[in-house]
Amino acid sequence: QVHVVESGGGLVQAGGSLRLSCAASGRTFSSYALGWFRQAPGKEREFVGTIGSSEGRAYYTDSVKGRFTISRDNAKNTVNLQMNSLKPEDTGVYYCAARRTIYPRTRADSYDYWGQGTQVTVSS
Numbered sequence: 001q002v003h004v005v006e007s008g009g010g011l012v013q014a015g016g017s018l019r020l021s022c023a024a025s026g027r028t029f030s031s032y033a034l035g036w037f038r039q040a041p042g043k044e045r046e047f048v049g050t051i052g053s054s055e056g057r058a059y060y061t062d063s064v065k066g067r068f069t070i071s072r073d074n075a076k077n078t079v080n081l082q083m084n085s086l087k088p089e090d091t092g093v094y095y096c097a098a099r100r101t102i103y104p105r106t107r108a109d110s111y112d113y114w115g116q117g118t119q120v121t122v123s124s
Contacts, residue, residue, distance in 0.1 A: 023078050024096075034097070036070065040092040051104055068081060081094070
């Protein structure tokens, strides 16, 4: 079992930045692909970005490309989501998820472990 915990959410004005962190337990953290998802009120959970098991290339949904950056530190069992130039439409609960393979995916049902989520609110 892998325990996933997000942190770093909060309230920020449009144009500002936030950094979300995700800590995951387990000795095999480096073999997990990790993803970030978000859910706005009244909407379905949507893919934000994902990174494979190595500390390499990340993939993003179009709406956040150039503004969000995912990085991971396998030595610390953490993955971060740096969010810049935030917009009100970025508001939502952000979830970190892990899947038991090295391959990143964009579908939420591809992930095996989920955190409880952290609220991000961007005011206009």
